[in-house]
Amino acid sequence: MRKAALSCLLPLLFGVAGARADGGSEEPTQVYVADGELVYVGLLEPHANARLFALYDSLADKPAVLSIRSRGGTTSYGLALGRWVRDHKLDVKVMEYCMSSCANYVFPAGIHKLVSNFAVIGFHGGLSSKTFQFDPATQQMLDALPPDKRKAMLDQIASTIKDDARQEQAYFRTLGVRADYVTLGQEERYQRRQRSDPNAVGWTYSLDDFARLGVRDITVINPPWRPGSALKNMSFEVLRLDESGRD
Template identity: 30%
Template sequence: MKHNKSMNSLTSFAGTHTRRAASPVCPTCLRPLLKSYVSSGCQMKFLFIFVLLGSVACTSLDAEKNDVESNFFVGIQNDVLVYEGSITKSSNLAIFQALKKSKEKPKRLIISSPGGEIGAGMDLGEWIHSNKLNIEIKNLCLSSCANYVLPAANIKYLHKDTILMWHGSAWQKQWDTTNSDESFYSSYLPKMRKREAAFYRRIGVDNLITVYGHNEMTIWDKLRSLFGNDLIGWDYSLDDLERFGISKIILIDNHWNWREYQPKARNAIKRITLKKNYSFMLHRFET
């Protein structure tokens, strides 16, 4: 993997992760893990909250917030696009406008996100793809960020401690739809599935990547929750990401092993290995 000098334009990821109540489609899927970090470059302590989702069968469908999350920056910083926090329509609009108004058009987006609503995730991914942006993932890229932002980028820069996590998508089979109205199945889900299939076809990635882990969970994985060790998602090796169609990944630190640097999250995310008989396919899921 090619070595590239780390960018220091994003030196803190601080504040409280503020949210409205979760959508009734997924009422219990947020579990916060809190960790303090010390930046070796500037010796500044900073705090960031990353949200890990509470079930591998539960994709974020959270209600939209009116404003960009407080204490998270979205815009241009040191001539680089920066996107912190959940993926929302408001944050998307802020980053879209920042690029549009900028005289010098940045080609790199630095992002750290726990994900967000499926449609907002695809909005951001489509924008990244159409603008041929490179992305640098600082800290984490989970759920809709891993589904739609990571694969849409031109070049993907990872740090040694960057957490990637998948846990489902519009095409997953199981949903917690407690108290949801009928429009979820009759309108929202068919629309998102059709759009997601077209999205992955456009970027040349097998959309099996978003749900492959569901069939690889063992009875022991499911029993872990009885002991308070919930498994909340999965990740893949770089070689397997390439088999799915995600290429042009550059390791800023010359290696990527986030489990070594993020021990509190290590046991919550399972490493899934693609079977030898896996065969790449576009148009795998279509309506």
């Protein structure tokens, strides 16, 4: 199985396919310019990235801000968009939500970050995660395979993840972001805290802890910041780093 095909099996899309964070259906990704800002709305995907890059190149007056609302997408597309944002020294603006690969790779790439006082920067793991949970369709497919073929496929997936995780960590080093930025919430010491909220589907950080992790220059519109106060059917724990988490 080719690497590109393998990436489709990884649980790196936020939530259930076809479901939006506000409970609606996912629509095709939109890319356009509004009020002098680049706007990206929808899943991170290669055609939308390409349209965004071409749109930026076509403009005489280059926007300085990428305003994004996305529940995520395949990691390679998030990394590609994040690298492009940093290469072009853009700011990133989130008025509603930026989740999964968007939070992992696009948000920290912004030179400056602007968020509304209810915006969610939501995490649930990344390529450096030690464990992965497949979506129901993929798990069903794996369960239907004979044991030897299932093991071979899982071994190949694990190898692909390991190779891609090296790229993820190299990317974080270029941004000055801590290596565990996208995996802290999966550590047992923090998971015990998250279990207090049965509706929590992931985690986020406070302004101070974002800074401790290397994600700085965040401005909140009309603070204080209460992530997710406008979301329906899901919530995010604000992970408070303990002393060992601040090393």
